[in-house]
Amino acid sequence: MKIAIIAHDAKKELMVQFCSAYCGILSKHSLCATSTTGKQVSEATGLEIKRYLTGKGGVEQIIALLSCNEVDVLLFFRDPINPKKTDADDFNLLRLCDVHNVPVATNIATAEALILALERGDLDWREIGNPTI
Numbered sequence: 001m002k003i004a005i006i007a008h009d010a011k012k013e014l015m016v017q018f019c020s021a022y023c024g025i026l027s028k029h030s031l032c033a034t035s036t037t038g039k040q041v042s043e044a045t046g047l048e049i050k051r052y053l054t055g056k057g058g059v060e061q062i063i064a065l066l067s068c069n070e071v072d073v074l075l076f077f078r079d080p081i082n083p084k085k086t087d088a089d090d091f092n093l094l095r096l097c098d099v100h101n102v103p104v105a106t107n108i109a110t111a112e113a114l115i116l117a118l119e120r121g122d123l124d125w126r127e128i129g130n131p132t133i
Helices: 009-021 035-045 056-067 087-099 108-120
Strands: 002-007 030-033 049-051 073-077
Touching (some): 009 073, 035 049, 056 087
Parallel strands (some): 030 049
């Protein structure tokens, strides 16, 4: 599965800690990230991560992947306290996850639930297509 990783500046260290804790599970999947987040996670964990542009450009590239249904899971650690200039991009990320039925975690609690579900194989339905509900 392809997992996209994004973290606001205030959440980058938390993302690094999360990815370090679940490195064994993440290593079995294709990973991509915005440049700075990907660099920090890769340096801390040794995980191979396709890195996109820094900041808004990288988010836009991941938005394009979501639009083409090329992301299976999004780990997006947001900073809900401090407003960003990129709030419109953040909204588009979340909207596209809803449109394409992509599981998304915006905090460590939901990220852990998604990663553990991924390890159990509970998200395998994405590989065979979206079910009709």
